Amino acid sequence: MCFTLKYLGMTLVEKPKGEDMAAAAIRRIVxxxxxxARKFQKVILTVSPRGISLQDADTKEMVENISIYRISYCTTDKLQNKVFAYVAQSQESGALECHAFLSPKKKIAQAVTLTVAQAFQMALDLWEATHAGSRQDQPLHPSCVLESSEASRPPESAPFRHHFGVQYVQVRPMPRAVWN
Structure with missing residues (x-):
């Protein structure tokens, strides 16, 4: 799925998740x-089970690719309801960064959030399908992927909840073999 948004900016955050953390980061960015007085960069944000890619809408130049496994949180801000934001770990520094985008409508910001949550679920389903049976043999990495809260899935550890728009999902550690 592709969305045309305006990039507002980025700020460093200390926590990988949390509604209060995201709201404070978005306030700083806004x-x-x-x-x-600068004009905001118009970007095409593409969401897939691999992650989020950002492309400059005018030049079509690739701005950034963010692996789905580096994203720990995304939200539509409650007060700035046209703002979509995500938190991801920087590939270069390892720092947690919150990136915010302005959408033309509230429903588009919500759609981006829901699409990212669905991409997490698809990535998890694909990963489970390709690694069925071998998960116990692999060491765990502290990075996270999202897992639905279906009763058919056994609890593996004390998961914590993330809020993605209107959906609640759980997070669990991802094996080191898929951390890129």
């Missing part, structure tokens, strides 16, 4: 964006 406040900084309002101070500057």
């Amino acid at each position: 406040a900084t964006a309002r101070v500057g």
Whole structure:
């Protein structure tokens, strides 16, 4: 799925998840964006089970590719309801970054959030299908993927909840073999 959005900016965060953390980060990004008189970069945000890719809408140049396994949280802000944001671990520094985007409508921001949540589920389903039976043999990495809260899945550890728009999902550790 592709969405045309305006990139507002990025700020570092200390936690990988949390509604309060995201709201504070979005407030900082929006406040900084309002101070500057610059025109926002228009990007095409593409969501897939592999992750999020950002392409400049004007030049068609690739801006960034973010692996689905590096994304720990995404949300549509409650107060700034046209703003979609995600938190991901930087591939270069390892720092947690919150990136925010302005959509033309509230429903588009919500659609992006829901699409990312669905991409997590698809990535998990694909990973489970290809690694069925070998999960116990692989060491765990502290990075996370999302897991639905279906009763048919056995609890593996004390999962914590993420809020993605209107859906609640659980997070569990991802094996080191798929961490890129």
